[in-house]
Amino acid sequence: MRTSFEIILKEVTRFLNENLPEHLSYHNTAHTLYVLDRAIHIAKKENVNGHDLQLIKIAALYHDIGFTVSHIEHEKEGCKIARKQLKKHQFSLEDIDIICGMIMATKIPQQPKTLLEQIIADADLEYLATAHFNIVANKLYDELKYYNPKLTIAEWNTIQLEFMKSHKYHTRFCRQYKTFRKQNNIKRLKKRSLN
Helix, strand or coil: CCCCHHHHHHHHHHHHHHHCCCCCCCCCHHHHHHHHHHHHHHHHHCCCCHHHHHHHHHHHHHCCHHHHCCCCCHHHHHHHHHHHHHHHCCCCHHHHHHHHHHHHCCCCCCCCCCHHHHHHHHHHCHHHHCCCHHHHHHHHHHHHHHHCCCCCHHHHHHHHHHHHHHCCCCCHHHHHHCHHHHHHHHHHHHHHHHC
């Protein structure tokens, strides 16, 4: 019988806490749990439940686990870890392929092909359309500065603006309810860039 989600949640959370590098101020356990929460929320708004919802929850848990290995091609590394661990938990190869498809769908630029992939992709970048956008963006800036100490806040604001202007939500729910909020954050970011 397949392992329960609660057991996998505890196992993956412990694995992330023990193995993620300390300089990851954004791609940390808190981010993974946030994406899990948002993925469940978006899935329910898209009328996805049952077995598919379980697969979404597992994919959300594993979507950034590759950062325990490397920040480069971390999605591929995450799939390797997921395949190994989920086999042990009695997941079918078909389900593991679907989960890995969702993990890969978070790779920038996002190109999700199925509704499940769209849900995970949107959950991963849902923060772009929230009131805590600045707090989250600052955490990402701190993390990127670790890899590129010369990155200035002005350069970061430009990178963010370009990214947010080209980004599009995929699910019907996020297109309808998140796009407007994201546009407001773009306006605020533009004002900050001018000062």
